[in-house]
Amino acid sequence: MSKISVFIGVLLVALAGSAAAQASSPGYYPIEDMGIFADGDLEVDVDLGGAMMQVAAGAMEEQDESFAEMVASLERVRVQVGKPGAVDPAGVTRKIADSKTKLESAGWHKIISVEEKTEQVYFYAFERNDRIMGLTGFVNDAGDEVVVINIVGDIDPRTLGRILANMGDFDLEQVMASFEQSEVE
């Protein structure tokens, strides 16, 4: 019986190792651990990954082939949006600064940086073999709205650029409204 216990123990360790391996994908950044948002702060909390990503990519194929193609190569997409700054705007700025330091020391490259009194925008990319393996972005609109994004997976910069260019005329408010509508339904 003791051998069975050892055998099962080995399997459990293997499973735990597998979970840790997924969390430590090169483009992964633990945005949840930043501690920016408290309970009730979040207006948008997206966390998609695994098989669902493939299913969603398949569903999008007919409408937007290049978008579907890029989504299929992603491992995980997380977006958190909220208004945490009312309580402690300086704390939000400090936590984003800490994250910037961590990303830079972990080999991430800053690709967008806007620092103004009322707004800070940062976007970082993790590259390996000339491919983007992860994107992490922060927007701090004077604490009024904070956006944190982490996209993990093999991201082709040209495809991403094309998708964003096609989104040129999009209206975030409109997308948001459509998203909220689908949530209600």
Added chain:
Amino acid sequence: MSRRVDAERCAEVIESLDALIEGDLDDSEAAAMTAHIDVCAACQRERRLAEELVVELRSMPSFEIPERVMQAVHRVARPSVMRTFLSFFEGAFRRPLPAIAAVSAVLFLVVVMTPWKSNSVPEYSDQEVLRATDELRLAFAYVGDITRRAELRVKERVFEERVAEQTVRSIKRSFQIIGGVGTTATGPAATPTPAVKGS
């Protein structure tokens, strides 16, 4: 002598225990083995252990093994290779079932730790898929929003610092020059600033 015969018989029984448990032996073989096990405390212990192991293995969650892994297993599981493989474990465990358990564990580890993209996709409802696609669009809408905000800021900075401010300075200088040669300047230099900001 009889102890040696018993030991040989025990070894034979233990080697065929998995076949006995799986019901793969014919009736006479099974009866002969059962007769030995009924009077042999060591083999009874081995059978109990083997049965527990089989129960444990069957109670483990099932997972779908991808075709390419199965093909690799079939290649490895050719009889002669399998014999060599089992004989390696026999030395360590002296029982085939633990060896099979070890092989299963290794296969399980390979399956769990290999980062392939499985062809099997769990079923989701249309509503779940619709929600996921909406969430993805929203996520990339935010990425677009971030890049657009940054682009606007850069444009504003470049425009204000390199174009608007220099234009205002240039116009002011022009009026100063004109004023210097005697023409009346009625302060239009102040007007470009709001026009620039508004543009």
